[in-house]
Amino acid sequence: MGPHHLEELFSPDSIAVFGASEKEGGVGTRVFHNLIQAKYRGDLYPVNPNYEEIKGHRCYSNLTEVDAPVDLAIIATPAATVLDIVRSCGEHGVAAAIVLSAGFREVGEKGKWLEQSLVNTARHYGIHLLGPNCLGLMRPGIGLDATFLDSFAPDGRLALVSQSGALCTAILDWSRPNQLGFSTVVSLGNAADVDFGDVLDYLAVDQKTDAILLYVEGVHDARAFMSGLRSAARVKPVIVLKVGRHETGSRAASTHTGAMIGSDDVFDAALERAGVVRAMTFGQLFAAASILSTGKRVRGNRLAIVTNGGGPGVLATDRAEDLGVEIAALDAGTLEVLDQTLPPHWSHNNPVDILGDSSPEKYGDAVEACLKDANVDGVLALLTPQAMSRPQEAAQAVVDAARRYAGKLVVTCWMGESSVREAREVFSRNNIPGFLTPERAIEAFAYLCRYQRNQKLLLQTPGPLTDSRQPDVEGARMIIEAALAERRGMLSDTESKAILNAFNIPCTPTLEARTSTEALVHAESLGFPVVMKVSSPQISHKSDVGGVKVNILNAPDLRSTFKSLTEEARRVKPEAKIRGVTVEPMAASADARELMVGVKRDPVFGPVIAFGAGGTMAEILRDSAVAIPPLNRVLVQRLIDRTRVTNLLGPFRKMEAVDKTAVENVLLRVSEMVCELPHIQELDINPLFADKDGVVVVDARIRVKRPSTSPVPYSHMAIHPYPSHLVRQTYLSDGTPMVVRPIRPEDADIEQEFVRNLSAEARYFRFMRVIDELTPEMLVSFTQLDYSHEMAIIAVIREQGRQKQIGVARYVVNPDGKSCEFALTVSDEHRGQGIGSQLMDAMMEAARGHSVQVVEGEVLANNRRMLSLMQELGFSITTSSEDPSIRRVERWL
Numbered sequence: 001m002g003p004h005h006l007e008e009l010f011s012p013d014s015i016a017v018f019g020a021s022e023k024e025g026g027v028g029t030r031v032f033h034n035l036i037q038a039k040y041r042g043d044l045y046p047v048n049p050n051y052e053e054i055k056g057h058r059c060y061s062n063l064t065e066v067d068a069p070v071d072l073a074i075i076a077t078p079a080a081t082v083l084d085i086v087r088s089c090g091e092h093g094v095a096a097a098i099v100l101s102a103g104f105r106e107v108g109e110k111g112k113w114l115e116q117s118l119v120n121t122a123r124h125y126g127i128h129l130l131g132p133n134c135l136g137l138m139r140p141g142i143g144l145d146a147t148f149l150d151s152f153a154p155d156g157r158l159a160l161v162s163q164s165g166a167l168c169t170a171i172l173d174w175s176r177p178n179q180l181g182f183s184t185v186v187s188l189g190n191a192a193d194v195d196f197g198d199v200l201d202y203l204a205v206d207q208k209t210d211a212i213l214l215y216v217e218g219v220h221d222a223r224a225f226m227s228g229l230r231s232a233a234r235v236k237p238v239i240v241l242k243v244g245r246h247e248t249g250s251r252a253a254s255t256h257t258g259a260m261i262g263s264d265d266v267f268d269a270a271l272e273r274a275g276v277v278r279a280m281t282f283g284q285l286f287a288a289a290s291i292l293s294t295g296k297r298v299r300g301n302r303l304a305i306v307t308n309g310g311g312p313g314v315l316a317t318d319r320a321e322d323l324g325v326e327i328a329a330l331d332a333g334t335l336e337v338l339d340q341t342l343p344p345h346w347s348h349n350n351p352v353d354i355l356g357d358s359s360p361e362k363y364g365d366a367v368e369a370c371l372k373d374a375n376v377d378g379v380l381a382l383l384t385p386q387a388m389s390r391p392q393e394a395a396q397a398v399v400d401a402a403r404r405y406a407g408k409l410v411v412t413c414w415m416g417e418s419s420v421r422e423a424r425e426v427f428s429r430n431n432i433p434g435f436l437t438p439e440r441a442i443e444a445f446a447y448l449c450r451y452q453r454n455q456k457l458l459l460q461t462p463g464p465l466t467d468s469r470q471p472d473v474e475g476a477r478m479i480i481e482a483a484l485a486e487r488r489g490m491l492s493d494t495e496s497k498a499i500l501n502a503f504n505i506p507c508t509p510t511l512e513a514r515t516s517t518e519a520l521v522h523a524e525s526l527g528f529p530v531v532m533k534v535s536s537p538q539i540s541h542k543s544d545v546g547g548v549k550v551n552i553l554n555a556p557d558l559r560s561t562f563k564s565l566t567e568e569a570r571r572v573k574p575e576a577k578i579r580g581v582t583v584e585p586m587a588a589s590a591d592a593r594e595l596m597v598g599v600k601r602d603p604v605f606g607p608v609i610a611f612g613a614g615g616t617m618a619e620i621l622r623d624s625a626v627a628i629p630p631l632n633r634v635l636v637q638r639l640i641d642r643t644r645v646t647n648l649l650g651p652f653r654k655m656e657a658v659d660k661t662a663v664e665n666v667l668l669r670v671s672e673m674v675c676e677l678p679h680i681q682e683l684d685i686n687p688l689f690a691d692k693d694g695v696v697v698v699d700a701r702i703r704v705k706r707p708s709t710s711p712v713p714y715s716h717m718a719i720h721p722y723p724s725h726l727v728r729q730t731y732l733s734d735g736t737p738m739v740v741r742p743i744r745p746e747d748a749d750i751e752q753e754f755v756r757n758l759s760a761e762a763r764y765f766r767f768m769r770v771i772d773e774l775t776p777e778m779l780v781s782f783t784q785l786d787y788s789h790e791m792a793i794i795a796v797i798r799e800q801g802r803q804k805q806i807g808v809a810r811y812v813v814n815p816d817g818k819s820c821e822f823a824l825t826v827s828d829e830h831r832g833q834g835i836g837s838q839l840m841d842a843m844m845e846a847a848r849g850h851s852v853q854v855v856e857g858e859v860l861a862n863n864r865r866m867l868s869l870m871q872e873l874g875f876s877i878t879t880s881s882e883d884p885s886i887r888r889v890e891r892w893l
């Protein structure tokens with residue numbers, strides 16, 4: 001595995017600085033000064049034809065004069081000169097460039113064109129380009145300050161990636177007094193080439209980085225962003241601050257869902273999907289950063305508050321309530337202890353108000369009693385300087401108590417200025433997080449709780465799929481194509497339901513009638529009672545024009561309703577073309593809950609799926625949540641649980657609980673539908689009736705558009721869905737049917753069983769160390785794949801009606817994007833049946849599909865069987881230079 005493709009950008013051995021100068025106030029002057037000031041240890045080559053020497057370094061008039069390799073070019077010359085410079089860098093073999101110069105996309109059309117040529121040239125030479133129009137990059141650990149800022153970041157283990165230069169400056173100003181240090185600070189500028197995705201990918205594996213802060217204004221490439229975010233958030237905490245919270249939902253949407261889901265909700269859903277917690281304000285970002293940098297973690301969200309004054313306690317409690325932090329119910333034993341220790345008028349409750357004149361000892365005792373309580377996960381210690389408080393000694397008492405309960409989190413807030421400064425230092429010396437206000441302290445605690453919860457959720461594996469009925473994708477596609485051929489984007493009710501049916505989503509049948517006689521024929525064949533709805537391509541909210549009549553009991557009723565429905569619609573909406581009515585059976589259950597399931601296209605993240613309370617009042621109730629497909633059962637359950645209507649799904653008043661699995665199945669199938677049908681722009685199922693016996697769709701609307709053609713599979717989605725095109729039905733050499741297919745999260749059980757049943761030798765060959773089974777973390781990372789980066793192909797047979805995994809071949813694409821590292825394992829009892837070569841073939845085909853050029857791997861030298869298979873498959877075999885017991889195998893695709 002080679003180094004990461006951004007290695008030379010973040011850890012260059014040599015740097016050329018274009019536009020370095022000695023002119024007062026110039027960007028080139030500043031950046032060259034900073035490089036020297038920060039004590040960069042590699043080779044520095046200032047390039048500027050106007051100087052012989054700058055600050056003791058020989059100055060070059062161009063790059064050809066530099067007779068040595070250069071890793072990184074820093075460019076601070078006028079925009080018009082940058083293109084030629086990048087070309088000269090390409091000719092010299094420079095791997096990365098930082099363009100500080102402004103005057104590109106941000107100045108209009110001409111700049112945009114210039115920026116595009118810059119990117120084309122950089123890509124032509126394989127140069128990774130940061131910027132243009134950026135502040136640059138800092139790596140305090142190696143003394144690299146490639147910015148033109150006034151101050152250098154203190155060394156530490158946080159990484160900051162920002163789209164805004166001004167924000168970098170603000171954070172750096174703030175970090176010093178708050179004792180935060182950075183491994184990396186990157187300003188992306190226009191992000192013409194290197195973007196969030198690449199940088200996250202690098203920081204995820206960067207040994208110097210423990211946590212990542214992102215400041216986001218907008219996302220350009222959702223696929224790369226999600227991919228980078230997911231892989232980074234799996235290994236280290238990522239905090240995102242994004243502006244633009246209160247934007248209203250998009251205006252011109254033609255469905256309920258479209259009107260209800262704003263792009264900010266979608267962004268939240270994307271973050272949640274990646275296991276990332278969002279900060280809403282600057283303050284929260286800082287709070288989260290400071291608590292993360294202490295390395296502290298928390299088990300649950302039950303907080304005890306100890307305070308020497310009522311006011312701060314109330315502030316803290318209010319904020320806790322907003323953020324879903326639970327104010328712990330203290331155990332009776334704890335209350336007793338506190339009764340004995342504290343003055344008689346203490347609050348007798350959480351917040352524990354120990355009163356203003358309590359001594360430091362009492363303060364410490366109260367904190368200790370709370371930490372000891374099994375109902376408490378963390379303590380917030382608040383202190384306002386009062387006559388008797390002796391802040392420093394109280395701080396020491398808290399430190400001592402905290403030390404005895406290291407498994408629980410203590411956060412502190414000593415309010416005030418000069419009188420508490422030394423006390424705060426006591427905390428900081430003892431690595432106890434301290435905050436200036438109670439609200440900030442609560443935000444930090446809440447952040448840690450949510451972070452921990454997200455991580456736990458990531459580890460949950462979905463159960464096996466219960467329903468394997470295949471959807472009729474082809475049929476659905478043909479219905480859509482036919483509508484598009486007639487230049488219609490909005491499908492009729494009947495067509496929409498037909499598509500849902502093709503994906504096994506149950507719907508009431510809808511029959512079109514142009515006359516009341518036709519309507520009567522339909523009603524008689526369906527059986528009364530029926531529902532009649534006005535049918536018009538221009539009317540998508542039928543009730544709004546009085547166009548729905550339920551519970552029509554007989555023929556006379558039907559005839560008069562036909563007349564009144566169509567007339568009313570004509571009166572309210574004269575411009576609409578009324579085709580007639582639709583007739584459908586009455587979905588009769590009195591217990592039915594009305595739900596809503598929708599799909600909307602986000603301009604950045606592609607299709608999103610919404611779920612919530614349905615019916616004609618859906619827009620008023622505004623109770624919905626969104627998720628980014630593809631979904632699995634665990635994600636679907638989370639989506640449902642985020643709404644209020646989830647409380648209506650259980651037993652309610654006299655109604656029995658809803659068949660929740662049926663509701664989940666609808667969401668799973670909608671997810672499948674948007675993966676397979678890139679045509680779908682909007683989908684609105686409202687209402688979906690749900691009761692104890694199941695679900696049925698009574699109203700559906702789908703809007704479609706011809707998708708843009710792209711060679712990248714599933715390019716319309718932010719997350720690569722299950723690659724079903726790689727599923728193969730084949731046979732073992734003895735004729736047993738076998739399925740060779742990519743692994744799914746639902747395969748966690750069969751994968752674990754497979755590993756458990758391997759012989760000790762086979763396990764050793766695979767993992768090159770002794771293990772019995774996979775840890776929960778391994779199991780997640782082996783089954784929940786980011787298919788755009790990695791793949792596992794498994795061989796599955798049926799044994800006693802159950803699926804059984806008998807082999808697996810997997811690869812992970814290396815950071816260079818061109819090669820991948822693979823591993824192959826076949827179960828001991830199925831050796832010699834041709835499984836290995838089938839798996840390898842399927843795996844290599846998958847790799848080719850993602851433009852991988854080389855497959856590489858390591859095989860233990862005594863694994864003869866594997867080595868001979870590799871030889872058969874055309875791999876070259878060499879002895880590892882580091883370890884003679886290992887063979888390197890490699891094949892070009």
Ligand code: ADP
Nearest residue numbers: 531541542543585586587615616686687698699
């Ligand atoms: P629209 O959303 O265009 O106004 P719907 O078809 O959703 O029209 O009908 C409006 C309401 O009528 C639904 O929310 C539901 O309460 C009721 N309704 C519609 N179809 C049926 C049906 N087949 N059975 C029972 N109730 C229905």
Ligand code: MG
Nearest residue numbers: 615686687699
């Ligand atoms: Mg409706």
